[in-house]
Amino acid sequence: MATALAKAADATTSVEYAARIEHVSKSFTTPAGRQLVLDDITLDVAPGEFVTLLGASGCGKSTLLNLVAGLDQPSAGGISTDGRPALMFQEHALFPWLTAGKNIELALKLRGVAKAERRTKAEELLALVRLEGAYGKRVHELSGGMRQRVALARALAQDSKLLLMDEPFAALDAITRDVLHDELTRIWRETSVSVLFVTHNVREAVRLAERVVLLSSRPGRIAHEWTVDIPQPRRIEDSAVAELSVEITEQLRGEIRRHGQH
Amino acid sequence: MALVLVVWQVLVWAKVTDSYKLPAPSAVWDEVSEAWRQGTFLEYIWTSVSRGLLGFLMALVIGTPLGLLVARVKFVRAAIGPILSGLQSLPSVAWVPPAVLWLGLNDSMMYAVILLGAVPSIANGLVSGVDQVPPLYLRAGRTLGATGLRGTWHIVIPAALPGYLAGLKQGWAFSWRSLMAAEIIASSPDLGIGLGQLLENGRTANSMSMVFLAILLILIVGIAIDLLIFSPLERRVLRSRGLLVTH
Structure with missing residues (x-):
């Protein structure tokens, strides 16, 4: 009985997410008026989970990452993280x-x-x-x-409990990127860090993630989610990775067509 | 250098003008050895260099925090940013008469003129250095927890260093020029003889060789400080960041 109580108390005090994004919207004021970039995003990243946020360029996925990193404030909704997250950029940003x-x-x-x-x-x-x-x-x-x-x-x-990555390998050549995918998977499994990884590369998203979240464009909404249960270590050329990538790409194309912006 | 000497000597031989207007290189050299023999040669240089460097250091101590404040605090920038850039285009020789009236003919007046010349350069150099810091470094710094004063110390100042150094270099040039202007205009027996006074003494004594000597020394000291202090510093900073192509 006592242990059950202790456990219950534990569960309420310890944080059961690495990041919790609740009904977050973000709009910017542009010369053309107010533009809604993110619309009612709700997403949890569990401790130790690897989530990729996938979307076409301009869908607001980097904006969302900046909000989680605390570099910008949401227009509506709330974000909480377990401690201050670390952030890695597309450019190395080394001093x-x-x-x-x-x-x-x-x-x-x-x-x-x-x-x-x-x-x-x-x-x-x-x-x-x-x-x-x-x-x-x-x-x-x-x-x-x-x-x-x-x-x-x-x-x-x-x-940090949470590592945010904003297309960190997008500027690298394919071979280097492939090697770094392996390294990232290894490091993620060796440490207990949670990862929220932003990319526009479907294969990369599937290669890395336990869960792929697809964002639609203008405004960014969560369009679909896939759980990836292909066992790690995966290779980017694995047929299972390819299969799921085809399915996700179909959906992504649908999103892009619907908005006719590209 | 050799070319200048040859042309100079040829002009003297050709007697393009009277010898009191254009002394021979040997006459200037005699002036050097005379001053050396009397032990005043190094004194002239030291009087000016010590004033110049001390004034420059004071300008550094004042200009650096001032530049940081202007760069980082909005209302400070709005209030004194334009004044600083305006002061930079005012020739500091203009400050000599008011400085003499305010402070009298003494060393503080010299330092005041140096400060008014060099502080705006140093501060403005730092401001433009800070303005050119890539926003990515600031964002990276913030995610690492470098905010407020820690951000200024660990990110902004090192990132702005190349611009700051350029400002220091210009600040030295302005210090030296301001000092020479002050020394030429405000001579007094109490002030000792620096290079500016030497130049002025040469004029009143109608000694063109002394005038030439003074001009040469002013030029050499200005360049030497730049070559010995600022250029190596700048090269080191740029090279360590991969911004200098070395062959």
């Missing part, structure tokens, strides 16, 4: 005045990690993204793929 290692250490410092531990932690994170030896490298000395690895390590250095 060119710091080395790769010091970029990671800055994230550690800002979250209050003691000076003595930072170096070791940074080296560990670099090892996690398989960049041992890159500690002293300047940002401009790294390739595009390596920069995104460092950016991932820096995001992980925040030790």
Whole structure:
């Protein structure tokens, strides 16, 4: 009886989501008037879950991510997250005045990690993204793929429960992207981080996610959701991935046609 | 340099003008060795350089926080931003007469003129450096938790460093020019002889070789400080960010 009570108390105090998006709308004022970009979005990301947010360009998926990151405020509705989320951008966003290692250490410092531990932690994170030896490298000395690895390590250095990713691999070549998909899946499974990953690439969405959420365009609404139960590790060329991608692409095309904007 | 000397000597030989208007290089050299023998040569230079550098450092200490405030605080920018850019286009020699009247013929008047010349450059350099910081860095900084003063310290200042350094370089040039203007106009026995006074003394003594010596030293010191301090600093910053192509 006592344990049951304790459990119940636990369930009410501990947060059962990494992010909770409730009836969120967002509009911007443009010269043409008020434009509704996101319309009544409700979405939960469970702890440890990997969700991809899929949509055509301009559908508001990056806007939604910015709202979750706290970089902007919703016009209506509410967003709560379990702690401050980490955010990774399409551009690496590494600071060119710091080395790769010091970029990671800055994230550690800002979250209050003691000076003595930072170096070791940074080296560990670099090892996690398989960049041992890159500690002293300047940002401009790294390739595009390596920069995104460092950016991932820096995001992980925040030790957030939730990692937001805004098309982080879109600017990379296909082979590098494929390798980084493997790395991301591995790291996600090794850590208990939840991921909300924005992309316009259907295959990428299916390759990575446990759940794919399709956003419609103008305004962005949740159009459809798929649970992806293909076992990890997956490959982007797996037939199961291809099959589901075809189905999702059909739906996505329907969304784009309906709005006739593209 | 050699070319300038050759042309100079040729002009003297050709007697294009009277020797009191154009002294021979050797006459200027005699002036140097004379000053050296009397032990005043380094004194002239040191008097001006120490004033210039001290004035510049004061301008740095005042201009930096001022620039940050103008760049980061909206109403400060609206209030004094235009004044700062306006001051930058006012030749600082214009400040010499009021500075003499306000402060008298002393070192504080020199420093006041330097500050009025250099502070706007340094502050404006920092403002434009901050304005050019890519918004992506600010957003990345915010998601890492660098907000407010921590954001300024860890993100804004380092990101604005190249623009800031350019402002410092210009600030030095303005400090040096302002100081020379002040020294030429306001000479007094109490002030000691700097390069500006040397130039003015040369004029009153009708000694063109002394005038030439003073001009050369003013030029050399201005360039030397730039080459010894600012250029290496700037190159280092740019190279570490991969912004400098080295062959």
